[in-house]
Amino acid sequence: MGLEAYFPAWDQLSEAERALLRASATKRTAKKGTLLHNGSADCVGLFVICSGQLRAFILSEEGKEVTIYRLFERDLCLFSASCIMNSLQFEITIEAEKDSELWVIPAEVYKRLMDQSLAVANYTNELMAARFSEVMWLIEQIMWKSFDKRLASFLLEESTLDGSDTLQITHDKIAAHMGTAREVVTRMLRYFQSEGMVRLSRGAIELKDRAGLRKLAG
């Protein structure tokens, strides 16, 4: 499918604007694990996700990660083109979490559309507000939710994303997602296992009691 099926506000663009987008956007595929955008090191352009799943995270100097949000089909990723706005002063890293297909819109093209199309400018406002809300939710989780609740939420969310009750994920990986140490994750998972909520095996976590996890997640 072409970009018009995925680009929000397409209907509200002029013919010239559509032609500009068609001529400048490129399609790319990314294997699971591919780094698509690396902090302030690049301004690769905006991503419009056709299929697959991307993960946006921040990275500490010591290499610790915290997942900020995920991007799914039809989502548009603004922060891989932070050079389009002067006030975007933070660094985010984006990787393909599943094999993905996406359109890349050059930053200067999107900037031009924002400057001449009210529809694009206000769509951008809504998009930023949505991401902002996700980040505020994350702060509340970090500050006020105890780790058992956060981990229960995480397992349920992963299980929904994968469409499976058995998660193929290492404790290290969970720790990276949640900005904590592997030992902390392992300890809590063993507690969950002792409560009959999960079953642990090499490289996998099976959810045994979704209702219990949901209750814990609150």
Add this chain to the structure above:
Amino acid sequence: MGLEAYFPAWDQLSEAERALLRASATKRTAKKGTLLHNGSADCVGLFVICSGQLRAFILSEEGKEVTIYRLFERDLCLFSASCIMNSLQFEITIEAEKDSELWVIPAEVYKRLMDQSLAVANYTNELMAARFSEVMWLIEQIMWKSFDKRLASFLLEESTLDGSDTLQITHDKIAAHMGTAREVVTRMLRYFQSEGMVRLSRGAIELKDRAGLRKLAG
């Protein structure tokens, strides 16, 4: 001074838009400590700060606070009018931290301007990006910076805001700002005192070694 001196993008508004703003905006004063906006309970409109200082914070169910950002002269506060955007799905509380004077622009008026003025729409984008960057910085602080560094940063920032080396602030209040317990603050301040960086007295903290605090804050 009139609103035109404070409203960003005033020069780029049409005569009709200016007239609309002049007719609908109201000026108000708020004594230190006044609650100006209370989570999702209201959508009072946008604040344009003429003088004074506002504080935006989030509040847990148990009443714990974390300061998200501060607003100074000429700043515009969007999130006291979160009803202007569908995707703004979080609750923030705003109080006057000093005696303040501000313009209040009704939410529906600003919404109308956003929908018809590219300048206002894109100014809003820059504003949201700036706040977003502040919040991302805060997440990094919370996740990765140890509490001693955060507290040292906080004391230096407060001292700059107050224009004084002696802060009239209780440990309780600092704990509220930083989303932690009073005991944690008191313990760390005593450590700072033992290192000669501050001197503690009833209701006040005197900064004795700014260079040392700056070095610690990193």
